[in-house]
Structures are given as structure tokens and as C-alpha cells.
Amino acid sequence: MNSLFKGRTALVTGGGRGIGAAIATRLAEEGATVAVNDIDEEAAERVAASVGGLAVPANIADQERASAVVDRVEEHLGGLDVLVNNAGIGYRGTIEDHTPRIWSRVLSVNLDAPFFLARRAAPLLTRSGGAVVNLCSVAMIGISGQVAYDVSKGGLATLTRSLAAELGPQGVRANAVCPGFIDTPMIADAEALTRAGEKHVRTQPIRRFGTPQEVAAAVIWLASAEASYVTGQCLFVDGGWVRS
Numbered sequence: 001m002n003s004l005f006k007g008r009t010a011l012v013t014g015g016g017r018g019i020g021a022a023i024a025t026r027l028a029e030e031g032a033t034v035a036v037n038d039i040d041e042e043a044a045e046r047v048a049a050s051v052g053g054l055a056v057p058a059n060i061a062d063q064e065r066a067s068a069v070v071d072r073v074e075e076h077l078g079g080l081d082v083l084v085n086n087a088g089i090g091y092r093g094t095i096e097d098h099t100p101r102i103w104s105r106v107l108s109v110n111l112d113a114p115f116f117l118a119r120r121a122a123p124l125l126t127r128s129g130g131a132v133v134n135l136c137s138v139a140m141i142g143i144s145g146q147v148a149y150d151v152s153k154g155g156l157a158t159l160t161r162s163l164a165a166e167l168g169p170q171g172v173r174a175n176a177v178c179p180g181f182i183d184t185p186m187i188a189d190a191e192a193l194t195r196a197g198e199k200h201v202r203t204q205p206i207r208r209f210g211t212p213q214e215v216a217a218a219v220i221w222l223a224s225a226e227a228s229y230v231t232g233q234c235l236f237v238d239g240g241w242v243r244s
Contacts, residue, residue: 004224005032008128009077011070012036013060013117014087016043018184019135022212023084024051026220032082035073039087060087061108066116070124080124082223085114085156086135090149103148110152111159118163122172129171131223134160135215136178138238153178157234164232173231175222180238183209205240 010027014020016038024034028051038044041057048055054076060066073080088110091102114134125132139146140154156176163174181201201207218237221227236242 002030004030004220004226005082007031008081009033009073009079010035010082010084010223011056011073011080011117011121012084012086013069013113014038014135015047015084016040017047019179019182019212019215020084020086021047022216023086023219024048024053026213026216027051027082027084027223028053030220030224033077035069035077037069037087060113060117061105063112063116066113067120070117070120074124079128080121081128081130083117083121083125083130083132084135084219084223085117085132087113088135088137088152090146092146092149094145095147098148106148107152107155110149111155114156115159118159118174122167125172126167126170131172132160132163132167132174133219133222134174134176135219136160136176136234138178138180138236138242140178140234141242160234161232168231173222173227175227175231176234177215177218177222178234178236178238178242179210179215180204180236180241181209182215183211200241201239203241204238205243208239210237210239 010032012024015024015036027034034053036044036048037056044057045055056069058065058069136157137153139150140157160176
């Protein structure tokens with residue numbers, strides 16, 4: 001075991017599989033006590049058990065439930081040092097396909113929930129000199145056929161910079177990791193995303209899908225003291241797809 005996060009506590013949302021599970025695993029390997037949130041209770045409990053942490057299953061798109069997740073982390077773990085807002089959902093379709101219900105659902109999970117969680121966690125993070133890492137996406141630059149997702153991730157990037165500006169004087173850093181096409185269940189479960197990914201990786205400098213572990217490595221660095229002078233940044237982990 002390494003010790004980047006020895007004696008520290010972390011909350012990872014959407015930690016039941018894919019990138020979230022990889023982040024939870026790395027945090028635990030680096031000495032953190034990890035709370036694993038996921039809407040899938042069984043998945044949250046499975047990953048929490050594997051890392052010796054705490055399962056906090058909930059639908060965090062609801063403000064009260066999001067706050068309750070942080071309440072439970074504080075109650076059981078004594079505080080919070082690292083908040084990783086990883087949970088997210090996507091939707092592919094034309095603008096006409098984006099009904100008000102779909103629009104609201106995507107933004108509630110991808111943007112509202114990170115705000116609610118950061119708002120509730122801010123006093124704990126301030127007390128510990130903690131860090132927030134938000135999982136954005138290369139989609140923040142705007143990609144055809146997924147307007148709600150793109151907007152939610154662009155908003156999350158702005159939220160990251162706003163948190164950095166507001167909480168920095170209290171010793172809290174906020175950064176974002178923006179993955180490209182990563183080999184996760186979200187990609188594998190969506191044929192259209194798989195085709196889009198295969199198209200893009202043929203033209204990017206590193207011509208393959210990324211792995212959840214490669215994204216987790218970036219999150220670990222940004223959350224750790226090794227990035228103590230880094231805040232308000234969006235780090236692209238995308239094989240070089242976005243280069244300007």
C-alpha cells in the first residue's frame with residue numbers, strides 16, 4: 001500500500017463500475033478510506049467491500065439524498081477530504097429527441113448532483129484542506145447528437161472553476177478530468193458510442209481507447225498533495241484527441 005491518502009477519507013459517486021470503481025480502488029490502494037456511492041446498491045456494496053470502505057447507495061440527482069450521502073460519510077468516517085463527482089449519464093439523439101424530461105434528467109445527474117454534493121461537502125473539505133475532482137468529458141467542446149450531455153459537462157467544467165475560485169482561499173482545490181473514449185460499460189452498452197469511439201481513435205495520436213485505470217491515475221494526482229498548486233484546471237485524458 002502507498003500513502004498518498006493515508007488517514008484521508010474520500011467519496012466517489014458512480015463508484016459501482018467502470019471509471020468510478022477504478023478510482024475507488026486506486027484511492028484505497030493509496031491509503032484512503034473510501035465511501036462508494038452508486039444508484040445500484042449491489043454494485044456500491046460490492047466495490048465498497050473490495051476496497052474495505054463504506055457503501056452509500058443513493059440517487060444523488062435528488063438534493064436531499066445527495067446531502068444525506070455526505071451526512072452519512074461524515075457520521076461513519078468522521079469527515080471528508082476528497083470528493084470525486086464521477087456519476088453521470090448520457091443520451092444520444094437529435095435536438096428534437098431531447099424532450100424536457102430527458103434534458104432535465106441528464107442535467108440533474110451530471111451537473112445538479114455535483115453542485116449539491118460540493119455545497120454540502122464544502123464545510124468538511126474546508127476543515128481538512130481537501131479537494132474536489134469532477135469527471136467532465138471531451139464532450140464539453142460540443143459533439144453532434146448529444147446536446148444535453150455536452151451542456152452538462154461544459155457546465156461541470158465551469159462549476160469546477162467556480163469552486164476553485166470560491167473555495168481556494170479556504171484551502172480547497174477543485175479540478176476536473178475530461179476523459180475521451182474510455183473502455184467502460186457505458187461505451188460497450190451503447191453501439192452508437194462504440195462506433196463513434198472507433199471512428200475518433202483512428203485519428204487521434206494515441207490510437208486506442210483509454211482504460212479506467214488511466215483516468216483514475218489522473219484523478220489520484222489531482223486529488224493528492226502532489227498537485228497542491230493546481231486548481232481550476234480541466235485535464236484532458238483523451239489520447240490527444242483534443243489538442244487545442
